[in-house]
Amino acid sequence: MTALLRLHGVTAFYGAIQALKGVDLEVNQGEIVTLIGSNGAGKSTLMMTICGNPRARSGEIHYDGSDITQLPTFEIMRRGLAQSPEGRRIFPRMSVHENLLMGAYGRAPGEAAEDMERIFALFPRLKERLAQRGGTLSGGEQQMLAIGRALMSRPRLLLLDEPSLGLAPLVVRQIFGAIRELNRATGLTVLLVEQNAFQALRLAHRGYVLVNGAITMAGTGPALLARPEIRAAYLEGAH
Amino acid sequence: MSARPLAPAAILRDAGLSALVAFGLFVALIGLRLVPTDNGLALEQRWRALLAIVGAVFVGRLLMLGWRAWRPAGAPTPRVLAESIRRSARWVAPLFLLLALALPLFAGRYVIDVGILVLTYVMLGWGLNIVVGLAGLLDLGYVAFYAVGAYSYALFSTTFHFGFWTTLPVAGLLAGLWGVLLGFPVLRLRGDYLAIVTLAFGEIIRVVLINWTSFTGGPNGVSDIPRPTLFGLKFNGSGDPDTFAAFFGVDYSITQRFVFLYYVILGLALLTNWVSLRLRRLPLGRAWEALREDEIACRALGINVTVTKLTAFAIGATFGGFAGAFFATRQGFVSPESFTFIESALVLAIVVLGGLGSQLGVALAALVMIGGTELFRDFAEYRMLVFGIALVVMMVLRPRGLVSGRVPSVSLGKPKEIAADLVAQGRG
Ligand SMILES: Nc1ncnc2c1ncn2[C@@H]1O[C@H](COP(=O)(O)OP(=O)(O)O)[C@@H](O)[C@H]1O
Ligand SMILES: [Mg+2]
Numbered sequence: 001m002t003a004l005l006r007l008h009g010v011t012a013f014y015g016a017i018q019a020l021k022g023v024d025l026e027v028n029q030g031e032i033v034t035l036i037g038s039n040g041a042g043k044s045t046l047m048m049t050i051c052g053n054p055r056a057r058s059g060e061i062h063y064d065g066s067d068i069t070q071l072p073t074f075e076i077m078r079r080g081l082a083q084s085p086e087g088r089r090i091f092p093r094m095s096v097h098e099n100l101l102m103g104a105y106g107r108a109p110g111e112a113a114e115d116m117e118r119i120f121a122l123f124p125r126l127k128e129r130l131a132q133r134g135g136t137l138s139g140g141e142q143q144m145l146a147i148g149r150a151l152m153s154r155p156r157l158l159l160l161d162e163p164s165l166g167l168a169p170l171v172v173r174q175i176f177g178a179i180r181e182l183n184r185a186t187g188l189t190v191l192l193v194e195q196n197a198f199q200a201l202r203l204a205h206r207g208y209v210l211v212n213g214a215i216t217m218a219g220t221g222p223a224l225l226a227r228p229e230i231r232a233a234y235l236e237g238a239h
Numbered sequence: 240m241s242a243r244p245l246a247p248a249a250i251l252r253d254a255g256l257s258a259l260v261a262f263g264l265f266v267a268l269i270g271l272r273l274v275p276t277d278n279g280l281a282l283e284q285r286w287r288a289l290l291a292i293v294g295a296v297f298v299g300r301l302l303m304l305g306w307r308a309w310r311p312a313g314a315p316t317p318r319v320l321a322e323s324i325r326r327s328a329r330w331v332a333p334l335f336l337l338l339a340l341a342l343p344l345f346a347g348r349y350v351i352d353v354g355i356l357v358l359t360y361v362m363l364g365w366g367l368n369i370v371v372g373l374a375g376l377l378d379l380g381y382v383a384f385y386a387v388g389a390y391s392y393a394l395f396s397t398t399f400h401f402g403f404w405t406t407l408p409v410a411g412l413l414a415g416l417w418g419v420l421l422g423f424p425v426l427r428l429r430g431d432y433l434a435i436v437t438l439a440f441g442e443i444i445r446v447v448l449i450n451w452t453s454f455t456g457g458p459n460g461v462s463d464i465p466r467p468t469l470f471g472l473k474f475n476g477s478g479d480p481d482t483f484a485a486f487f488g489v490d491y492s493i494t495q496r497f498v499f500l501y502y503v504i505l506g507l508a509l510l511t512n513w514v515s516l517r518l519r520r521l522p523l524g525r526a527w528e529a530l531r532e533d534e535i536a537c538r539a540l541g542i543n544v545t546v547t548k549l550t551a552f553a554i555g556a557t558f559g560g561f562a563g564a565f566f567a568t569r570q571g572f573v574s575p576e577s578f579t580f581i582e583s584a585l586v587l588a589i590v591v592l593g594g595l596g597s598q599l600g601v602a603l604a605a606l607v608m609i610g611g612t613e614l615f616r617d618f619a620e621y622r623m624l625v626f627g628i629a630l631v632v633m634m635v636l637r638p639r640g641l642v643s644g645r646v647p648s649v650s651l652g653k654p655k656e657i658a659a660d661l662v663a664q665g666r667g
Pocket of ligand 1: 014017019037038039040041042043044045046
């Protein structure tokens with residue numbers, strides 16, 4: 001296996017505050033990798049730094065064999081990364097259809113129609129709600145829309161930031177099922193940020209634990225699940 | 240606003256409280272007045288005026304709450320009213336267009352002149368709407384681009400004797416270029432900061448126009464700007480073969496020029512409208528709207544935020560430039576006085592009153608604000624007062640503008656309008 005995404009010693013700052021303290025991380029082609037950590041650990045910052053916003057202060061980010069550390073965000077996203085950001089961030093006043101089209105920005109309209117069909121196959125609910133305003137969807141539907149919108153750019157690597165946030169367990173299972181299905185059927189590589197460590201580690205091939213801006217543990221999903229520190233810190237009463 | 244009816248006692252108490260607030264507000268503002276006398280200033284007491292104001296507030300509040308409590312069953316609620324306004328938009332817009340097209344057939348010179356003025360502001364409103372309404376960039380210096388357009392035509396025509404139709408695109412282009420020049424450094428700013436910088440830019444342009452006397456004529460402006468021609472035919476009474484009257488063998492009347500100008504600005508305004516509507520349906524226009532909704536999401540989707548904002552700024556500025564060139568040719572004279580901040584504020588008020596992003600709303604707002612003040616010319620000194628009251632009333636009754644629904648720009652089936660009260664307030 002070759003690494004599709006490789007971070008080496010990545011640091012990032014918000015003004016004087018250091019949010020990432022030298023992160024090393026690899027995501028191989030075709031893998032689902034999860035990044036778990038408590039609130040404020042820097043998970044979202046890491047996802048955004050991969051996309052160049054904020055830019056890494058030091059360290060290197062390689063994607064598909066080339067250095068993307070210094071590229072502007074829109075250049076990075078054009079290379080086959082897509083992110084479904086934390087809090088979903090769908091466009092509330094725009095319809096589901098328009099939201100999806102925004103994901104295909106800069107691509108030919110014909111291709112967009114094709115991709116949309118693929119997304120409807122994955123999330124039939126979105127097709128039913130096509131004309132509905134994004135802001136009036138339920139939380140689960142909004143998450144489906146956020147993932148669908150990210151998929152509209154035909155990414156090779158999908159960055160998912162806390163897709164389970166605020167969703168009912170049944171809906172979370174549905175979303176995670178869709179992620180597994182996507183990975184299995186199309187070989188899509190996924191980097192998944194979660195606080196819901198138990199389910200994330202069961203879904204993922206491998207996982208990393210981020211504490212205070214630094215990786216403290218790494219391993220396969222089952223291996224991490226078996227570690228007592230993990231059970232104590234992230235799984236207590238979680239299931 | 241929730242309309243939970245109140246009991247009579249509660250209504251009375253509420254009205255009394257409002258009256259008390261009004262009293263506190265106006266006791267010094269209206270009740271007392273300094274008048275100069277032979278030996279210094281004297282305090283004049285105007286309790287009658289104060290009483291009238293406080294009484295008006297009391298009765299007004301009483302009526303308002305009373306209406307809410309005992310509204311007849313069939314009376315339309317604001318929401319139903321808004322719904323019917325929105326539904327009627329489908330035939331109101333074509334009706335207005337027909338009226339606008341036919342106006343010179345039955346109206347006199349004065350009305351046509353007012354029409355020209357209104358249409359100029361409709362065009363400015365639609366142009367600014369691209370920037371503020373669609374892209375969500377608060378631009379308080381729009382008049383700068385209007386000025387660039389006006390001076391472009393004024394200087395090109397008086398110095399190089401370029402005609403109106405040749406210079407029009409140049410004026411638009413120059414204004415657009417200034418839009419890019421201004422936009423590039425400031426578009427990384429957000430909200431309030433952007434507003435302040437654009438405000439300053441508007442003033443800078445005006446100050447440059449005043450002080451660069453050798454180029455712009457300074458405070459005296461540029462005069463003897465040529466009038467536009469119809470395929471080379473002039474509008475004057477000289478009887479020369481290249482005048483409109485002589486060519487068509489009709490008697491000259493000054494109304495002909497007004498009618499011509501009217502149709503020119505109508506065409507320009509409709510062009511602005513057409514381009515805005517087209518753009519809204521293109522990915523670029525959709526990106527503007529998305530940008531207004533959530534900039535971070537746009538970044539995450541790989542949209543080049545700077546370029547997208549810049550195009551909105553430049554296209555809005557271009558239409559401001561067109562309008563400016565028209566203004567110059569209509570007046571025959573331009574001076575920095577025409578491009579003060581109040582013009583920017585007026586156009587912005589039109590856009591906000593009309594409902595950010597709504598084409599019909601902007602046109603109606605321009606008609607009301609410009610046509611209205613023109614009709615009530617005798618009350619010119621109260622203009623700002625009426626303005627203020629109108630804005631406050633709007634904020635209370637229709638906080639999202641006259642026409643605040645939003646039709647999706649793509650749809651597979653029948654387009655469904657999204658009700659205004661479901662439309663979330665934009666986030667800073
Ligand atoms: N825009 C920002 N400006 C300043 N500090 C920020 C910003 N975003 C996040 N932070 C800080 O960076 C740290 C990491 O935050 P974040 O990446 O959101 O954590 P997580 O996603 O793991 O909960 C936190 O201490 C947070 O307060
Ligand atoms: Mg986070």
